[in-house]
Amino acid sequence: MATNENRQRKASRYVVPVAVAGVAAATIGLVPALAASGDPDLPQITAQQLIEKIAASDTQTLSGTFRISTDLGLPSFAGLLSGAGAGAGSGASSADPADKLTQLVSGSHTLRLAADGPERQKLTLVDGSDEYSLIHNGDDVWAYDSKSNEVFHEKTDGGRGEKKGEKGVPGTPKELADEVLKAAGDTTSITVGGTAKVAGRDAYQLVIKPKQSGSTVESVKIAVDAGTGTPLKFTLNSVSGGKPVVDAGFTKIDFSKPDASAFAFKAPKGAKVTEGTEGAEGGEGGLAGDKGGAHDQLPKGLEGALGDFGLGGAAGADGKGGFNVIGEGWTTIAKLDSGAPAPKTDEAPKEVQGFLDALGDKVSGKFGSGTVFKTKIVNALMTDDGRVYVGAVTPQALVDAANAGK
Structure with a gap:
């Protein structure tokens, strides 16, 4: 049954x-x-x-x-x-x-x-x-x-x-x-x-x-x-x-x-x-798992991706403190607007700064400038003005989405 x-x-x-x-x-x-x-x-x-x-x-x-x-x-x-x-x-x-x-x-x-x-x-x-x-x-x-x-x-x-x-x-x-x-x-x-x-x-x-x-x-x-x-x-x-x-x-x-x-x-x-x-x-306080909310609204290709980048606090899919969904299938991207400038890695503790520097690449384009944080599957672009693009897509796909103003 x-x-x-x-x-x-x-x-x-x-x-x-x-x-x-x-x-x-x-x-x-x-x-x-x-x-x-x-x-x-x-x-x-x-x-x-x-x-x-x-x-x-x-x-x-x-x-x-x-x-x-x-x-x-x-x-x-x-x-x-x-x-x-x-x-x-x-x-x-x-x-x-x-x-x-x-x-x-x-x-x-x-x-x-x-x-x-x-x-x-x-x-x-x-x-x-x-x-x-x-x-x-x-x-x-x-x-x-x-x-x-x-x-x-x-x-x-x-x-x-x-x-x-x-x-x-x-x-x-x-x-x-x-x-x-x-x-x-x-x-x-x-x-x-x-x-x-x-x-x-x-x-x-x-x-x-x-x-x-x-x-x-x-x-x-x-x-x-x-x-x-x-x-x-x-x-x-x-x-x-x-x-x-x-x-x-x-x-x-x-x-x-x-x-x-x-x-x-x-x-x-x-x-x-x-x-x-x-x-x-x-x-909360129990075994690791989703906390519901925004994660439940993500397309299947991105479930868990936000958590991997410490972005579990997204509030919704309307772009107001939450996220917008760009694309479909394997190339789905979630866009979040934090409304705040991106944190400066040079202000982080020495050990954390070294980790972030190894993980991220500086990028720029029509959208301005930012940093792409990379893994072999999930990548995230954080712009200097506080926008975040995340997905199981290549860094260039994230830059292209940001350049398109999506």
Whole structure:
């Protein structure tokens, strides 16, 4: 039923939260899968049939090992965090998922996963001899950081793995695939790009590419289990080349039901336990998530982009303290007018100034002058008079929008 599907989708946010820009998908190609040398020889299938296979997948139970690598093309955060004290003295728990899981937006990480329907999931982030575990079991979410021996506990909304007023972010390969496939239009090519072995399973490769020029997205690839229709791997590539922006997938997977003991948790002796704020409107004080409002009005291709640039306070889509939407599909741009001059980076602390200088390029044009802050996917142009243009588009596309006075 639709209700159960929604609950499963929301609950799965606790499995592998990652920060990526959402992308819109559209025209479904009819190119069948053709196996290359060394790849599994599977029956031919069209993109339409493969998407239907994903939609029909009803995987409720699994366990396995998951590997995620992210490369946003950002300079190192090390000096920035050191100079800022990395939140020292804030009183927050080191086990709070809102802070701990931000590690997944850079570098490579190994996780162990287990899931038993929408009510029970467990993630363990392995870092050498240290482990960080996040467990959702019915009405409770527990997080434990072995390095600090701290525990974070929070109640969920009716056992659905979601705080009231909070919106989840895509996490598992299936959720990432859902975000890509849930929109339709004429801006995208979707084909089947052969077959592959993923976590010892035979899989088809679904390939999504923009038809529009100006997007920073080169392709999205989703490896789909040939037997169950479960997405096993998600890869997001940038037009800038190099390593994938996101390469997230299983290295080992078992679809049998995990033992109930896998989701049981008791705070270790001597551990510091911090209780999260329950039912805060907009998700404040809880696990990381959208706070509603302007983000809900953004086109699918830009959901999460404002948050990535610290612009979560936009108030609406009317241009009055909020944002205007420019373009469509993969080249959508959000324009915000802060009404205030852009901050001067030379007035920032030394560590922050170095980070911003590495991240930004000075640009000028008919619009005046400003700075483009770059990643491999989401870019933002901040003009000196306080306008901000943000999108999963090239810096030149942002400059062109600003020059056009849009």
